Structures are given as C-alpha cells and as structure tokens.
Amino acid sequence: MFKPASPGPPPIDADAFRVAVRPEYLPEQSDAHTSRYVFAYHVLIENVGDRAARLFWRHWLIHDPAAGDQEVEGEGVVGESPRIEPGDSHRYQSFCVLRGRTGYMEGFYHFRRDDGSVFRSPIPRFTLRATPGPPGGHYAQ
Numbered sequence: 001m002f003k004p005a006s007p008g009p010p011p012i013d014a015d016a017f018r019v020a021v022r023p024e025y026l027p028e029q030s031d032a033h034t035s036r037y038v039f040a041y042h043v044l045i046e047n048v049g050d051r052a053a054r055l056f057w058r059h060w061l062i063h064d065p066a067a068g069d070q071e072v073e074g075e076g077v078v079g080e081s082p083r084i085e086p087g088d089s090h091r092y093q094s095f096c097v098l099r100g101r102t103g104y105m106e107g108f109y110h111f112r113r114d115d116g117s118v119f120r121s122p123i124p125r126f127t128l129r130a131t132p133g134p135p136g137g138h139y140a141q
Contacts, residue, residue, distance in 0.1 A: 010110060013119040016049035017084070019109065021126045026095070030130065035066060035099045037130040043077070045109065045121075046089040053119075054083040055090070057110035060123070066100030077109075101130040 022042040029038040045055065059073040075081065082090040096105060106125035112118050 009108075010118040010120050012108075012122060013049075013111075014122060016047065016051070016053065016119065017109070017111065017121040018046045018048050019121060019123050020044045020046075021105075021123065023105075023126050023128050025128070025130050027130075032101075032130075037098045037101055037128075038095060039098065039128045039130075040093055040095045041105070041126070041128075042091070042093050043123075044089055044091050045082075045084060047084040047086050050086050051113055052083055052085045053111035053113045054081055055109050055111055056081050058107065059110070060105055060107040062096060062098075062103065062105050064098040064100050064103040067098065096128065098128060098130075103128045 020043070022044075024040045024042065026038040026040055030036055047053070056076060057073065058075075058077055060071065062070045062072060064070065077090075078092050078094055080092070084090050104125050104127050105123075107123040108120040109123060110118060110120050
C-alpha cells in the first residue's frame with residue numbers, strides 16, 4: 001500500500017482536474033427508525049490539464065451531525081487507480097451511511113504524474129440530504 005509521503009500533504013493543483021459529485025438519497029436502503037440514512041454518490045473526474053496523471057489516494061471528510069465527523073482515506077477509488085489522460089474522464093459510484101438525515105462530504109484525490117510529481121485535487125463539498133424526490137439530481141462542482 002502506498003501512502004503519501006510525510007511530513008505534509010502534496011500541493012494542491014486545482015487546475016489539472018475538475019471533480020463533480022452528484023449525491024442521491026436511497027430511501028429503499030434507509031431506515032429512519034434506526035437512524036440509518038444511505039446515500040449513493042456519483043463522481044465524475046475530468047482531466048482538464050495538459051498532462052496525464054494516475055489517481056492513487058483518496059481522502060474524505062464525512063460530516064454527520066448525529067454521529068460526528070469521520071475521515072476516510074485509502075488507495076484509489078472503488079478498487080481502481082485510474083490513469084486519466086488530458087481531455088479524458090473517469091466515473092465511479094460509491095455510497096455513504098449517515099446516522100443523521102443530513103450531512104456533507106468533501107476531500108481530496110491524490111494524483112501522480114508520469115514524471116513522479118504528486119499533487120492533490122479538491123473534491124468539492126456536497127450535501128447529503130434524506131429527502132424523497134426524483135432520482136438523479138445535479139452534479140456539484
């Protein structure tokens with residue numbers, strides 16, 4: 001397992017990749033009586049820079065007012081470490097379970113370029129809200 005080198009996090013490069021997230025409440029998997037609210041989130045990662053890079057690490061902050069804040073980090077995304085060429089994108093879906101009806105997530109992806117340089121790309125904050133509604137929604141950027 002490769003973890004970013006200490007002493008501090010890599011620099012942020014907000015111009016290389018654009019990250020958009022579309023959250024979705026899953027009422028059929030949730031149970032308000034046991035304070036279990038399940039959300040899917042659909043992620044689109046676009047390389048808007050001029051060099052390819054491989055996503056190798058993720059770092060999430062999950063804010064749940066009922067259960068407290070939690071940090072989650074680890075290798076890649078859903079078992080993959082995609083290499084994303086300029087003009088290309090990568091999509092994936094994951095999920096989160098909250099104890100409260102609302103919360104939010106935000107964080108960073110860590111990338112490595114072919115020359116070995118490492119940088120972070122921000123994941124914009126998006127709200128998780130347990131409200132019935134039509135499936136879909138919009139991507140938050």
